[in-house]
Amino acid sequence: MKIDKVKSNLTYIHKVEVYKFNGKYYTQRAWFFNELSNYYNINLYCVLYTVDKLNLDSVEELSDNIVFYNFFEYGTTNIDFIKNFNKYKSKLSNIDKKNNIYFIHYPDGPGKIIGLLLKNAKLVIWVKSDPLNKFLRLGSFYKRIIKLFLFPFYFIYNKLISRIIFKGNLIFYTSDIIFNKKNHINQIEFISCSNFNKNVSLIKSEINKKIVFVGSEKEQKGLNILLKALNNINNNVELNIIGLDSISKKENLRLA
Known part of the structure; x- marks a missing residue:
């Protein structure tokens, strides 16, 4: 007799835009979430829109196995999150932390704040960019000069935040980004390849x-x-x- 393995609950919190159209859900790069749904019960906390028209050539259909929540209804930036801190904190507190794995992006948008609120939960963090390098590199010439003077404070801030959030959790790094080497359960290079990349006939x-x-x-x-x-x-x-x-x-x- 075949026994199916019970799927774990994975709450994926990311400011990805999802569109509800004709009873179906769509987003860009849906394959990534669909693949995860083969192994986990996915609750996707996203930016959710209900629309009457949708260009289906620019999006992909999401799996029926995924449950969607309009989590970022008050905005997706750090400022939006700080202004509505209690509302977002309340949303997160309603999730069963004992029976859920949380997946967040870092330092994407309010990822740091979400990580701090969930630091005692089972947390998986995808580090998608080096916040220190990004801080100095982006912006106009004059902004980069100002940032150069602010960099020591920003460095200490990010080191402290990452030390708290990363501790005891599973960390995935994109490509060769290694921002903090200590206190992780694991540290793995993570490259997301779509189904397109797996089609050998296209090479x-x-x-x-x-x-x-x-x-x-x-x-x-x-x-x-x-x-x-x-x-x-x-x-x-x-x-x-x-x-x-x-x-x-x-x-x-x-x-x-």
Whole structure:
């Protein structure tokens, strides 16, 4: 007789936008949540919209096994979270901490505050970027100069926060990001590969003059660096961009 393994409850708290359309739920990169739902009972605490129209070419359908909650109804930024701290704290306190695993992103949005509120729960943290490097790198020239003077205080703040949140919890790092090496249950390089990447038939071995960029125009994605590099080579290279309908930033338009 086959005995099915009982799934654990996983409460995934992330400011991902989910759209309810014709009784179904959709989001970008739905495959990731759908894959998790094969192993866990997923409660997705997200930004939830009910819409009458939806471009189904830009989203994917989410599994019927996932339960959705409009958690970020008061906003998704740190300021929004601080202004409505008691409301969000109340939402989190209503979840059964003993029988739930929590999954959060760090330092994405209010991830630090959520981590502090859940520090005594079973917590899985996906560290998606280095907050210290990001703090210095992003912003205008003058903002980066100001940040350089503020950096010692920001460094101490992040070290203390991460030490509290990470302690005794399971930490996944994206790529080679290692922000804090101590007090974790584990420390694993975590690269999320969609089903597209698993389709071997799509891989071609021949060398050609085509480059594919997948991502947005966010500074950390490096589209501007790629465009600068292509402008400095003599060969005619075809660039295909996936993830953008059009280029909007002035610097990128100038380089394209």
